[in-house]
Amino acid sequence: MTETAILDHYVGGSAWAGTSTRTGDVYNPALGTVQKQVRLATASDVSDAVAVAVDAASSWRNASIAKRQQVMFAFRELLNARKDDLAAILTAEHGKVISDALGEIARGMEVVEFACGVGHLTKGAYSENVSTGIDVYSLRQPVGVVGIISPFNFPAMVPLWFFSIAIAAGNAVVLKPSEKDPTAANWMAELFSEAGLPDGVFNVVHGDKESVDALLSHPDVAAISFVGSTPIAKYVYETATSHGKRVQALGGAKNHMLVLPDADLDLAGDAAVNAGFGSAGERCMAVSVVLAVDSVADALVAKVSERMATLRTGDGTRGCDMGPLITKVHRDKVASYIDVAASDGATVVVDGRGIEIDGDPNGFWLGPTLIDKVPTSSTVYTDEIFGPVLSIVRVEGYEEGLEIINASRYGNGTAIFTNDGGAARRFQHEVTVGMIGINVPIPVPVAYHSFGGWKASLFGDAKAYGPHGFDFYTAEKAVTSRWLDPSHGGLNLGFPQHD
Ligand code: NAD
Numbered sequence: 001m002t003e004t005a006i007l008d009h010y011v012g013g014s015a016w017a018g019t020s021t022r023t024g025d026v027y028n029p030a031l032g033t034v035q036k037q038v039r040l041a042t043a044s045d046v047s048d049a050v051a052v053a054v055d056a057a058s059s060w061r062n063a064s065i066a067k068r069q070q071v072m073f074a075f076r077e078l079l080n081a082r083k084d085d086l087a088a089i090l091t092a093e094h095g096k097v098i099s100d101a102l103g104e105i106a107r108g109m110e111v112v113e114f115a116c117g118v119g120h121l122t123k124g125a126y127s128e129n130v131s132t133g134i135d136v137y138s139l140r141q142p143v144g145v146v147g148i149i150s151p152f153n154f155p156a157m158v159p160l161w162f163f164s165i166a167i168a169a170g171n172a173v174v175l176k177p178s179e180k181d182p183t184a185a186n187w188m189a190e191l192f193s194e195a196g197l198p199d200g201v202f203n204v205v206h207g208d209k210e211s212v213d214a215l216l217s218h219p220d221v222a223a224i225s226f227v228g229s230t231p232i233a234k235y236v237y238e239t240a241t242s243h244g245k246r247v248q249a250l251g252g253a254k255n256h257m258l259v260l261p262d263a264d265l266d267l268a269g270d271a272a273v274n275a276g277f278g279s280a281g282e283r284c285m286a287v288s289v290v291l292a293v294d295s296v297a298d299a300l301v302a303k304v305s306e307r308m309a310t311l312r313t314g315d316g317t318r319g320c321d322m323g324p325l326i327t328k329v330h331r332d333k334v335a336s337y338i339d340v341a342a343s344d345g346a347t348v349v350v351d352g353r354g355i356e357i358d359g360d361p362n363g364f365w366l367g368p369t370l371i372d373k374v375p376t377s378s379t380v381y382t383d384e385i386f387g388p389v390l391s392i393v394r395v396e397g398y399e400e401g402l403e404i405i406n407a408s409r410y411g412n413g414t415a416i417f418t419n420d421g422g423a424a425r426r427f428q429h430e431v432t433v434g435m436i437g438i439n440v441p442i443p444v445p446v447a448y449h450s451f452g453g454w455k456a457s458l459f460g461d462a463k464a465y466g467p468h469g470f471d472f473y474t475a476e477k478a479v480t481s482r483w484l485d486p487s488h489g490g491l492n493l494g495f496p497q498h499d
Contacts, residue, residue, distance in 0.1 A: 004034060004035065004036050004037050005036045005037070006023060006036065006037045006038070006039060007026070007036055007037065007038045007039065007182055007183055007186065007206065008039055008186075009039060009041060009045065009049065009203070009204055009205045009206055010185075010186045010189040010190065010202075010203060010204040011048070011049045011052050011200075011203045011204070011205065012052045012056075012199050012200045012203070013193050013198075013199025013200060014199075015186075016049075017039065018039060018041050018042065018045035018048070018205075019042055019044060019045055020039055020040055020041055020042045020045055020207075022039075022040040022042075023037040023038060023039055023040060024037065024038050024040050024179045024206075024208065025037065026038050026093060026179075026180070026181065026182065026183070027093075027180075027326075027327065027364075028092055028093070028095075029093075029094070029095035029323070029324040029325065029326055029327065029363060029364045030091075030095050030314075030315045030316060030317075030323060030324050030359050030360060030363045030364075031360045031362060031363055032328065032360065032362030032363050032364060033362070035092065035093075036183075038179055038182045038206045039206050039207075040179065040206060040207045040208050040210070040211070041176075041205045041206060041207035041210070041211040041214075042210060042211075042214075043210060043211070043213070043214035045205060045207075045211070046174070046205055046207070046211050046214035046215055046218065047214065047218065049174050049203045049205045050145060050174055050215075050218050050220050050221060051220070052200045052203060053145045053172035053173065053174050053200060053201075053203055053220075054144070054145055054172070054220050055200060056172045056198060056199065056200030056201045057142070057144050057145055057170075057171060057172035057201070059198065060142075060167075060170055060171070060172055060198060060201045061141070061142045061144075061170040061171070063170065063198075065118060065119045065122075066119075068118060068167075068168055068170065069116055069118060069119060069168075070196070071192075071195055071196045071197050072112060072115055072116045072118070072164070072167075072168050073116055074195035074196055075112060075191060075192050075195035075197070076109060076112045076113060076116065077195075078191050078194060078195055079105070079109055079112065079188075079191060080109060082191070083102060083105045083106075083109075084102075085187070086101075086105055086156055086184060086187055086188070087101035087102045087105060088101075088317075089155075089183050089184050089187055090104065090105075090155055090156060090181070090184060091316040091317055091323070093155065093180070093181035093182075093183055093184070094152065094153070094155055094180075094181045094282075094323075094326065095280070095316055095323040095324040095325070095326065095363075095364070096279045096280070096282075096316055096323050097316035097319075097320055097321065097322065097323050098316055098317060098319075100278060100279050100316075100323075101156075101316070104154055104156055104157040105156050105157070107157050107444065108154075108156050108157035108158075108159075108160030108161065108164075109160070110446060110447040111160050111161050111164045111165065111447045111465045111469075112160060112164045113447065114164075114165075114447035114448055114465065114466070115164040115165045115167075115168035115169075115469075116168070118168040118169060118470070121467070121470045122140045122169060122470055122474055124137055124138040124139040124140060124476075125137065125138050130480075130498055131496075131497075131498035131499060132499065133482055133483075133485060134480060134481065134482045134498075135480075135481050135482075136478060136479065136480050136481070137478070137479050137481070138476055138477065138478045138479070139476070139477050139479070140169075140470070140471075140474035140475065140476050140477075141170070141474060141475055141477065142169050142170035142171040142473065142474060142475075143171060143222040143223050143246070143473055143474065143475050144171060144172070144220070144221075144222040144223075145171065145172050145173070145174065145220055145221050145222055146162070146163075146166040146171045146172070146173050146174070146221070146222065146223045146224075146225065146473060147173075147174050147176070147215035147216070147218075147221045147223070147224045147225070148162045148163060148166070148173060148174070148175045148176065148224075148225045148226075149176045149212055149215065149224070149225070149226045149227070149228065149236065150162075150175065150176070150177050150178060150185075150227055150228075151178055151227050151228045151229075152178035152180040152181050152282075152326050153279065153282045153283060153284070153326075153386075154227075154283075155177060155178060155181040155182070155183075155184040155185070156184045156188065158227050159175055159177060159184075159185055159188065160188070161451065161464045161465045161469070162225040162464065162465075162469070163175060163188075163202060164465075165465060165469035165470060165473055166223075166225075166469075166473045167192075167197065167201060167202060169470055169473040169474050170474075171222075171223075171473055172200060172201045172202070172203070173201065173202050173203065174203045174204075174205055174215065174221070175189070175202070175203070175204045175205070176204075176205050176206070176207055176211050176212060176215060177204065177206065179206060179207065179208055180326055180327065181326075182204075182206050185204045185206075186204055189202050189203070189204045212236070213239070216236060216239045216240040216243060216245075217239070217240075217243050218243075219243075221245060222245060222246070223245055223246045223247070223472065223473065224236065224240040224245050224246075224247045224248075224249070225247075225248050225464070225472070226240075226247070226248070226249040226250065227249075227250040227284075227464075228250075228251070228252075229251060229252045229384070230251035230252040230384070230409075230410070230456045230457070232251075233249040233250060233251035233252070233456075233458075233459050234249070234251065234456075234459055236249045236459075237249040237459035237460055238459075246460075246462075246472065247459070247460050248452075248458070248459075248460040248461075248462040248463070248464065248468075248472055249458070249459040249460055250284075250452060250453070250457065250458050250464060251410075251453075251456055251457050251458060251459065252284065252384040252386075252410060252412075252456070252457065253284045253285065253286075253288075253384060253410050253412035253413065253453065253457050254288055254289060254381075254382075254383075254384050254408055254409075254410045254412075255275075255285060255286060255287050255288055255289070255410075255412055255413040255414055255415075256287070256288075256289045256290075256291050256401075256404065256405045256408070256414050256415075257271065257272060257275065257287045257289070257290050257291065257414070257415045257416075257417065257437075257441060258291045258395075258398070258401040258402070258405065258414070258415070258416045258417070258427070259272075259290060259291065259292050259293060259296065259300055259417045259418075260293055260397075260398060260416070260417065260418040260420065260423060261293050261295045261296050262418055262419045262420055263296070263417035263418050263419065263439075264417070264419065264439075265296060265299055265300055265303055266303065267417065267439065268300060268303075268417040269300060269303030269304050269306075269307055270307065271287070271415070271417065271439075271440075271441035272287060272290050272300075272304050272390065272441070273304055273307040273308060273311070273368075273390075274441060274442075275287035275415075275441035275442050276288065276290075276368070276388070276390035277308070277311060277321070277322050277368045277388045277390070278322075278442075279322075279323075280322050280323055280324065280325055280366070280387060280388045281334075281385070281386060281387045281388040281389065281390075282325065282326065282386055282387065283442070284412055284413075284457075285412065285413045285435070285442045285443070285444055286386075286442075287390070287415065287441055287442070288384075288385060288389070288390065288391060289374075289381065289390075289391045289392075289393055290304075290390065290391070290392050290393070291393050291394075291395050291401040291404060291405070292392055292393070292394055292395070293394075293395055293396070293397055293398075293401070294394050294395070294396060297372075297392065297394045300392075301349060301370070301372050301392055304370060304390070304392075305349055305350055305370060308350050308368045308370060309350075311367075311368055312358055313352075313355060313357055313358070313359075313365060313367045313368070314357050314358025314359040315358060315359035315360070315363070318358055318359065320358050320359070322367075322368065322388060324359070324363040324364040324365050324366075325364045325365070325366055325387055325388075326364065327364060328364050330364070330386070330387070331364040331365070331366050331387070333387075334366055334385055334386065334387030334388070334389060335352075335353055335366050335387075337379070337380050337383070337385050337387075337389055338351055338352075338353065338369055338371070338389070340378065340379055340380055341371045341374060341378065341380045341391075344374075344375055344377070344378035344379075344380065345373070345375060345378075346371050346372065346373050346374045346375065346378065346380065346391075347371065347372040347373050348369070348370075348371055349370040349371065349372050349392075350367075350368060350369055350370040351369060352366045352367030352368050352369035352388055352389075353366065353367070353369075354367075355367030366387060366388055367388065368388045368390070369388055369389045369390065370390050370392070371389065371390070371391050371392065372392040372394075373392065373393075373394060374391040374392060374393050375393075376393060376404060381393065384410070398423060398426075398427075402427065402430055402431060405431055405432075405433065406430075406431065406432045408455075409455060409456045410453065410455060410456050410457045411432055411433040411434055411453045411454030411455035411456070411457050411458075412433065412434060412435065412453030412454075412457035412458075413433065413434070413435040413436070413437070413442070413443055413444075413453065414431055414433040414435075414436055414437070415436070415437035415438070415439075415440060415441050415442075415443060416436075416437070416438055416439075417439055418438075418439070424438045424439075432454055432455065433453065433454055434452050434453035434454045434457065434458065434463070435451070435452075435453065445466065447465055447466060448466055448467075449466045450462075450463035450464060450465055450466030450467060450468035450469065451463055451464040451465055451466070452464055452468070
């Protein structure tokens with residue numbers, strides 16, 4: 001048997017093996033084979049990495065804003081120049097097709113560009129003469145060491161959402177990426193070193209629950225940014241806040257797209273297919289449920305099926321539209337919902353099992369699947385399936401559609417398709433979801449707005465990136481200052497008032 005390569009941690013500016021003897025398999029999902037091992041850190045490895053980060057944070061916080069901006073710009077330029085190399089890593093470990101991998105990098109790079117504006121975004125405010133001769137001003141300081149725990153489905157973009165802003169704001173980072181596709185994290189950390197980031201400011205520790213738990217409870221970690229499934233997000237939020245940390249924990253989703261009778265059905269058909277099957281449905285902003293108003297439902301299902309017939313599923317390096325799922329276990333779980341749908345009385349319009357694949361037969365394949373007339377009582381509707389399974393739920397009209405969306409436990413993204421501006425405006429006002437698309441199926445906000453859902457899709461107050469990102473990674477101080485002049489206020493034991 002040939003030995004597989006082992007991916008080390010990246011700590012203090014170089015690869016580091018740590019002390020653990022445990023490793024995890026990293027697959028190529030398009031081939032179904034293990035391509036490397038990744039180290040799984042112990043709690044003591046995490047502690048060592050945090051100690052390196054604490055040390056680095058103490059000087060990085062004092063680096064001038066100009067210096068930090070220069071490093072951010074250099075990182076952005078290197079990332080842009082070498083994005084094809086990173087995209088190849090994403091495709092090899094996640095399976096998403098190359099064009100989608102490049103899209104993920106572009107959306108992550110937007111946040112790096114936004115973070116280059118750190119000088120403007122961390123400015124405080126100044127009020128002169130709040131009382132005679134007294135000024136009040138606020139300033140924002142880095143919180144220290146930030147722990148970032150990221151999911152498998154965006155191995156580059158989600159870490160970029162967080163570490164770009166945390167580092168620009170003057171913090172040091174310990175990133176624990178998904179153990180399923182971990183290589184992108186090391187690649188980005190090495191690139192940051194090349195861009196001039198001091199050693200120890202950006203560290204990567206690989207692992208599973210043991211390393212996550214160590215970060216959540218470590219006394220020197222000030223803030224935790226987590227993205228993953230809802231049960232883990234809730235656990236992370238509760239555990240880390242109980243250890244006194246500020247926490248943002250983004251969870252799972254079940255995103256609905258409401259199609260009203262006056263919608264452009266060709267636009268809606270394209271949107272449902274793009275948002276349902278892009279990245280094999282492994283996106284937290286994927287559309288997984290189309291709420292079709294009865295009068296147009298048959299026409300919409302026909303348009304969606306026609307478009308699905310043109311999709312090519314296969315190896316992401318071969319110009320296909322859709323790649324494999326992340327693991328065999330996940331593929332089998334997603335596929336099992338097709339039987340559940342049939343037994344719950346839904347109609348399986350397109351069954352993705354056993355379709356022709358442009359790739360190795362051992363890959364973790366499941367073709368695009370369309371299920372109509374899904375009852376909202378079925379687990380096909382209630383569970384986050386996270387695969388290429390698009391459900392159609394038929395509704396009588398706007399009111400019923402809105403009611404279904406607002407009853408969902410998730411509130412990440414949603415979309416309405418209509419040509420009625422009044423209906424769209426009413427929808428944005430009434431829907432209990434954090435990110436809304438109007439004739440736009442995947443409404444991921446640009447980097448200068450913030451990203452985050454409501455309800456079980458986000459635990460904590462701070463969304464990712466945008467203004468929320470800088471607020472989350474900095475602590476505000478308010479200073480009340482008086483420089484002595486010859487006058488003297490005298491004694492006054494009352495609560496300070498202004499005159
Ligand atoms: P996951 O919850 O299985 O894993 C996320 C991270 O948590 C990984 O780093 C993993 O190692 C760690 N982890 C797993 N089990 C753990 C445990 N028991 N204790 C502590 N840590 C644990 O999620 P995933 O399968 O990697 O990613 C898919 C999920 O992420 C989906 O639910 C998707 O909706 C969600 N997601 C949400 C967003 C968002 O912005 N809301 C974005 C991307 C993905």
